[in-house]
Amino acid sequence: MKQLFTWFLILSTALILTGCDGEAKGETNQTITIGATAGPYSDQLKEGIAPILKEKGIKLNIIEFHDYIQPNNALEEGDIDANLFQNRLYLSNFNEHQGTKLTALFAVPTAPIxxxxxxxxxxxxxxxxxxxxxxxxxxxxxxxxxxxxxxxxxxxxxxxxxxxxxxxxxxxxxxxxxxxxxxxxxxxxxxxxxxxxxxxxxxxxxxxxxxxxxxxxxxTSEDFLIYLTVREGEEDEPFVQALKEAYESEEFYTYTLEHSQGYVLPPYQQEQEAKK
CATH class of the missing domain: 3.40.190.10 (Periplasmic binding protein-like II)
Known part of the structure; x- marks a missing residue:
């Protein structure tokens, strides 16, 4: 009986540890996949946003595109969670002609045409x-x-x-x-x-x-700033909130000042600048 109890205790402990390990993995292995055109916006994500998300246990997976069509197609089809390459007017025109349902959420520091x-x-x-x-x-x-x-x-x-x-x-x-x-x-x-x-x-x-x-x-007017874009209906998803907090953070504002000189700042960074 004593031996049976010992085996039961070992088995119970193993199950508890397995459950805890799975929960920990769930916390640290969250991944957000974003499509972006190669250049400043993928660089912003890699160098400015990914480190901030990593501190929260979120991994940022960046897929680079080399045109203005595939990022929206990939987002519409669910291959990525969001994309970063277009302004609101381009997106509106794309939705109208392609029948997609994508939503622009917030602007990011933008290199002007x-x-x-x-x-x-x-x-x-x-x-x-x-x-x-x-x-x-x-x-x-x-x-x-x-x-x-x-x-x-x-x-x-x-x-x-x-x-x-x-x-x-x-x-x-x-x-x-x-x-x-x-x-x-x-x-x-x-x-x-x-x-x-x-x-x-x-x-x-x-x-x-x-x-x-x-x-x-x-x-550049606000309509031509580059916006983070997601599928319609996912505007309030936790990954969106995590991205928004990262972009509006003091850390990313500092990154912008150091690496994005000459860019047009989005409204939230203009407010940060006004407070300096």
Whole structure:
């Protein structure tokens, strides 16, 4: 009987330890999978956010994408928990045309779209017939055209939605500029042949371009800031709250000041800056 009791005690202890071990693993092995375009936003996650989450026992798994289509498809299909690469207007246009149900949650420090050149130093270098590369996705193409119009280089049809305007909506091109829409990822490489190129911030930085070297930088509105995006209905999930707290933390604000100079700050970091 004594031997039987001893075996029962050993078995009970083993079960308790197994249960405790499983619970501990549940706490320390939480994983959030985020898709991001290679460059500043994946770097923010790796260097700025992952260490903060790690302190809470959460592992951040980052999947890098090289276009603006696959991150949303992967999110819609449930392959990732969130993505980080797009502004609210791009997302709205994507949802409308692709039938997806994705939600923009909060903005992050954003590298603005800018116009670069390897041949010219100033807007004053404009000459007739110059070639200009632009990202070909709907929203960023329109942003680039709006900047060109603000320079007085061309005129876009005022009856067209300024967020969806394309090169086909240019009604006056007095300098006979050659507009060359390309995949956004290809615009940095086009600088070898084009006079000017509009390059999205993430692709500019990933290719080694510096904001301080740009011929002109967009005055970015909140609609064009990059937003963390999730599936509709998951806005209140615990992983979302963990990410939000990490981005709004003092630690990440310090990281931003050190590593993201020239970026447009989201509202919560503007508030942090105002308190300094």
């Amino acid at each position: 800018a116009m670069y050149s390897k041949r010219h130093q100033s807007l004053d270098d404009l000459e007739p017939g110059m070639t200009i590369s632009l990202p070909n996705d709907t929203v960023n193409l329109a942003r680039s055209l709006n900047m060109l119009e603000s320079y007085g280089w061309l005129t876009v049809d005022p009856n067209v939605n300024p967020i969806t305007a394309s090169e086909k909506d240019v009604i006056d091109n007095p300098y006979h500029l050659k507009l060359n829409p390309l995949e956004a990822a290809a615009t940095p490489r086009s600088l070898e042949d084009a006079d000017f190129a509009f390059v999205n911030g993430n692709y500019a930085i990933a290719s080694g371009l510096k904001l301080t070297e740009a011929v002109d930088v967009e005055q």
